[in-house]
Amino acid sequence: MLQILHNPRCGKSRACLAFVTESKQEFEIINYIEKPLSAKDLKNLLKKLNLKPIELVRQKESIWIENYKGKSLTDSDILNALAKHPILIERPIVIDGDKATIGRDIDKLKDFI
Incomplete structure (x- = not known):
């Protein structure tokens, strides 16, 4: 299951969360703030x-x-x-097991998940 280090006040973080939601991946939101x-x-x-x-x-x-x-x-x-x-902390961060990426760039995020 993916984990997303999320700041709800950040537009890039909200966009990442929307993308992961649309991808139908299971995920957990961690409000690191x-x-x-x-x-x-x-x-x-x-x-x-x-x-x-x-x-x-x-x-x-x-x-x-x-x-x-x-x-x-x-x-x-x-x-x-x-x-x-x-x-x-740079945001958002998407974690998948022993790897992670900063999810600001949706194209990069697509490749990650």
């Missing part, structure tokens, strides 16, 4: 995405700009920032 992922969960997610922590950050968010931009951060620092401020 209300139930933030731990740094450990994020580390596991990054392995599935095959990304580095900084690649998961929405670097134009004001929280990032005001608190983290331009600082020398370790991967652990970035994971802790993402856990503390889940709004910084």
Whole structure:
């Protein structure tokens, strides 16, 4: 069963959810804003995405700009920032077992599922 890390306030996340719903795939919605992922969960997610922590950050968010931009951060620092401020996580993320993708591009999502 697919899992979708979803932010209901995000248009791209809503579009991804609509696409997956139309695909008739079984899925579970995880509102990661209300139930933030731990740094450990994020580390596991990054392995599935095959990304580095900084690649998961929405670097134009004001929280990032005001608190983290331009600082020398370790991967652990970035994971802790993402856990503390889940709004910084790129979205939506679709997880299928041991693989995952950021579902902003519907064509890429089609290939994934």
